[in-house]
Amino acid sequence: MDTQNQAPPPHAVVFDMVFSFFRSQTLSAFAKLKVADAIAEGRDPGVNQRFLKAAASLGLLRSLDGGGFALTPVGELMRTGIPGSMNAFASVVISGGHFKAWENLAYSARTEANAFEHTFGQDVWEYFTKTQPEEGALFNGAMRSMSENMVPVILDAYALPSSGTVVDVGGGVGSMLCAFLKAQPGLRGIVMDLPFTEADGNAYIAAQGLADRCSFVGGSFFESVPAGGDLYTMKFILHDWNDEKSLAILRTIHTAMPAQAKLAIFEGVVPDDDAIAGPARMMDLNMMVMCGGKERTAGEWSALLDAAGFKLTRIVPTATFNSVIEAVKK
């Protein structure tokens, strides 16, 4: 089979990359202008026909016989306030702070340093909490949706223990841990995150009816995490940090973990073959640009865990780019 002849000509591929910028801008405007909400509610979306037709050509809408447009399943994801909504994600990653920081990709490409700080003179967390809290709320919404979408994927792929205590390090208000405890009635849980999340965390846990099996502990994972757990979990934490900071976090956990306990990290594993790595390599640059973090290959995960006193025991793939990286103390 001659695959060379089936590949599109290189000029067409460059065209398509330019068009992929157009497509992402169209998606971003579609999300920000909340076109999907208006269509779902039968209101005038307030955008012109040509824009709607372009959105249809991207598969966000389909035109109806006799005029008008309806949402496709992809378009549905652009509604706000629905479970699994990707509206916040599409609104936030292609505009505002992300957009401006990515304009300085050349800076990160040359230095491997964080283009966000170079652009704004402050780190992304400070920007989201202090300078642009509205954008920060949107970003939190995007991350919450991604987490919500991720939890069933993890439950599907990873067998939780039926008893013992799970400590979720950097677990936010406890949404993942509560889902775990609901799936395994014999489990108990501790959510650990920064003290400012404590009130929201306790309220969330109570609302889930899990106050008797789950508690919130305030703290910093650079200093200490709750001791005595049977399973320590971290979802989308280490990719925010470079190797040095990640090692410091892992060492804190190592200190708190009993000898028999396990560590389960829910993160991306970048394929070694760049030709099939696609979005994972984009995501790696996104971490470099936005927060100085990184996405890691299996080899890089193994080396990082080893340096922190762990042994990587297995990587369980999921239906998404994310995997479960399981480790024990050496």
Next chain:
Amino acid sequence: MAWGHFRGRILETFTTLGVPDAIAAGRDPGVNERFLRACASMGLLKRDGSSYTLTELGNTLRADVPGSMRPMALCFLAPSSGMYRAWENLAYSAKTEGDAFVHTMGEHIWDYYTKTNPEEGHQFNLLMSGLSAGVLGAVVEIYALPETGVVVDVGGGVGAMLSAFLKKQPGLRGIVMDIEHTRAAAEEYIASQGLQDRCAFQPGNFFESVPAGGDLYTMKWILHDWNDAQAGAILRTVHAAMPAHAKLALFEAVVPEDDSIANSARMMDINMMVVCGGKERTEEDWRALLDANGFRLDRIVPTPTPNFVIEASKK
């Protein structure tokens, strides 16, 4: 879809930093490994251990190769470029159907390219002549040109398309019409093709008048730059100059009626809306536009490119 933005940023950075040129010359490209691997994931580079070579795709982004795609990456994807800035305000065009370029940059794209930022204008001209060269072969191949008579290419730039037509049909003569600004480059180009005895440049503005008495009037990628009112005005100028027997051939995209087809023409339509207030048209749109301005659409001839030949005559 969201990754599209990142891909665009990586492509532009790869090009602007001269990574393909450095790799082709065996120099250190001066960028980190993770950036190079992201480029490899997009098919721009091929990694072999710790060394990288250009793929056929990456090679097209070098500055010094024929048909270089560098101007395209720079004009659309450089954050400092007018078109990139305009696309950032897509929401404005989506709401108003107004020209986001004017809204963003405070002037029309042609003023921006000729007066404010001629360097970027130069890149844009390189981009357009490169694109023309790409589709020209297909058009010359597919479209049955007359063997004799005079072809008037309206808005024909330096005369690249017309020269190709005259070379294919030795019995044809030609007139390239474009703004006075283009005269020197056009006359030089026509002479360089050895066609000065059969081809002339005539300066003019297609909103005012075009050369009379031609047998075939051609316009490539002109009308999509303009809205229906402006495109209608251009067509009426051509109509006034055309003898009764003459034909009009437009080389333009024809947008499929079915929006569910993932077609780049719909994205191109938004691009025209955003960067210059123009539009891409469906077959029905073309028919109506021609009809409203004294023409009858005779036929639409597809080419192997996204462009078509739209042939019309006077009603």
